[in-house]
Amino acid sequence: MEPRLSIITLGVADVATARRFYEALGFKASTASQPTIAFFTAGGVVLALYGRAALAEDAQVADSTSSFSGVTLAHNCRSETEVDTVLADAVAQGAALKKAAHKAFWGGYSGYFADPDGHLWEVAYNPHLPFDDAGRLCLP
């Protein structure tokens, strides 16, 4: 297996509603999107939105009521100020602020919002992790 993650798919209650939320945040839907699925280029990975029940069925697992998914997504910013701006914008677009931004124990600054389906996004500034020209994190 080549060490690559190609797509992350979020199960959502309504694809059109979720798509509008991500478009409002600045994501641009691919023309490959359809009413039942939306695709966005999200830096070096594809972010997809698909009906939660259909996603469970596709993976042949039982759906369940939504609770902590055990998965978080992170959007890394270039400054603390940008973290504040992104969190405020997400909330203005209908996200729920789960954790106000504050200095983190690892030396950075971060907060969390939940998208309308409860998927958790950490918005973070990490002074130890530089970006490449395309905005992707450079791990040592």
Added chain:
Amino acid sequence: MEPRLSIITLGVADVATARRFYEALGFKASTASQPTIAFFTAGGVVLALYGRAALAEDAQVADSTSSFSGVTLAHNCRSETEVDTVLADAVAQGAALKKAAHKAFWGGYSGYFADPDGHLWEVAYNPHLPFDDAGRLCLP
């Protein structure tokens, strides 16, 4: 918000155990990894492993028993044969086969495995989505 997803973090029962699984699959841990967290470059995104309870605490949400997370990850391959190989290798490394690979309604070929913490990976060949030189999907 720039349309980027920087990191996806999987909550796991034991970071060392989960790290060994992903290393066995071919992922190379960054030297930024620590006993409590592991980082891997996974194409254009960072894959991280962190204790599930600690992750819930970090996001300030209640932890819960593991069930369908509403999130799937996909590893796209260059052929149907590669899908079979990757699924077989994952199972050999301790993954659970959730759905044997078969022709999909969207014209491709895919199956699913669950990692030792239940996180779902679809392994797929999609003839409609080309790769760039770095192995990242090119959306239209």
